[in-house]
Amino acid sequence: MGLLELCREAFGASDLYQVLGVRSEATPEEIRRGYHKVSLRVHPDRAAPAKKEEATRHFQILGKVYAVLSDQEQRALYDEQGVVDEESTVLTQDRNWEEYWRLLFKKITVKDIEDFEKKYKDSAEELADIKASYVDFKGDMDKIMESVLCVDYSDEPRIRQIIQHAIDSGELPSYKAFVKETKQKMNTRKRRAQQEAKEAEKSREELGLGEGEDDLKALIQSRNENRKKEMDDFLAQMEAKYVNKSRKGGKKGMK
Structure with missing residues (x-):
């Protein structure tokens, strides 16, 4: 299943910008902020035990959405053609999405x-x-x-x-x-x-x-x-x- 289909199944929307709650004209900083805001709500650590597996899957999908929209070439392709290059290294590389998230966002006490x-x-x-x-x-x-x-x-x-x-x-x-x-x-x-x-x-x-x-x-x-x-x-x-x-x-x- 491709990323757009995964988004529709998990978040009820196949538009990547809509998933992050930002405008299609959003700046890179706004996209980053949108990713952080949505990911906080679905982070596996905040899910009940029975919902942890589902939350993990949603968290991973959000990571992929952000990875596409934060990559200049992949975002341009999506904006122009409405498709995602599922074979790009942005999506195919073996990535720990939790570590990726932690590299982007500092823990706040x-x-x-x-x-x-x-x-x-x-x-x-x-x-x-x-x-x-x-x-x-x-x-x-x-x-x-x-x-x-x-x-x-x-x-x-x-x-x-x-x-x-x-x-x-x-x-x-x-x-x-x-x-x-x-x-x-x-x-x-x-x-x-x-x-x-x-x-x-x-x-x-x-x-x-x-x-x-x-x-x-x-x-x-x-x-x-x-x-x-x-x-x-x-x-x-x-x-x-x-x-x-x-x-x-x-x-x-x-x-």
């Missing part, structure tokens, strides 16, 4: 996240992300607070002040969803955030978690599927924003 948070908060990068989220979500604070990295409900006054200052200066447009947000919506968001924080802390205490990568994985697995997806997305963003930069030599990597 709880300490890594804490270190990143210290550098990220109040930085120019965070400021740009807040402004971009405000525009993307037309001032909806629920979505802004969910999309900006490393924030919780205690950061909201600071986030609102940043946005309001940019509105007052004419840098950002004034959206009704932001300037006219009701107290009820604000309080609902605060209660939801507080409850989620309590649940996360309870999970840590029950599992006796520390700061290792395996502990982070266990915390993710202890949450329901929606929260697990959010954590996976967060880790993907962390990798894209922080680890990739260290590989380009622009910043020091995580210790």
